[in-house]
């Protein structure tokens with residue numbers, strides 16, 4: 001079949017923004033992964049039967065050991081390209097504000113954590129995010145976080161969409 005007539009392929013990524021006392025959980029992409037060495041928020045591919053928010057929460061638990069619930073969509077980034085086989089590929093990332101399931105008096109101690117990958121994730125002051133290099137898809141969400149840094153336990157971010 002003519003590739004241009006085939007259904008596009010979707011790659012969907014759910015990302016968790018876990019924010020407390022002016023800090024956000026940030027990791028570093030590992031050798032062998034795409035964007036190796038860059039900073040990232042917990043997240044990964046949306047699996048069958050999940051939506052973006054569920055994927056963000058599951059990945060956060062797997063990667064950091066911290067159970068969270070998704071509150072609201074903060075930003076989305078999407079790009080489209082044509083793959084080597086001629087089929088259109090749509091890559092979409094959704095950034096979800098997430099809250100720990102069990103708010104703890106001292107998340108700093110208890111959080112990071114129990115998984116083997118936990119070493120890669122830390123609480124980073126939002127004010128320091130500008131010093132880190134993230135994938136370009138994160139540019140807008142980083143800007144939004146930094147703008148809202150003042151005394152915001154939960155930043156009052158406006159939802160934005162890929163159509164902005």
Ligand SMILES: Nc1nc2c([nH]c(=O)n2[C@H]2C[C@H](O)[C@@H](COP(=O)(O)OP(=O)(O)OP(=O)(O)O)O2)c(=O)[nH]1
Nearest residue numbers: 013015033034035040041042043044045135137138
């Ligand atoms: N987890 C996470 N991924 C991000 C962020 N920003 C960003 O562009 N990404 C991209 C990197 C990856 O292409 C994809 C996350 O998928 P993944 O963590 O399952 O990546 P992966 O290395 O296993 O897969 P791949 O991209 O190598 O195929 O989203 C972010 O802040 N957090």
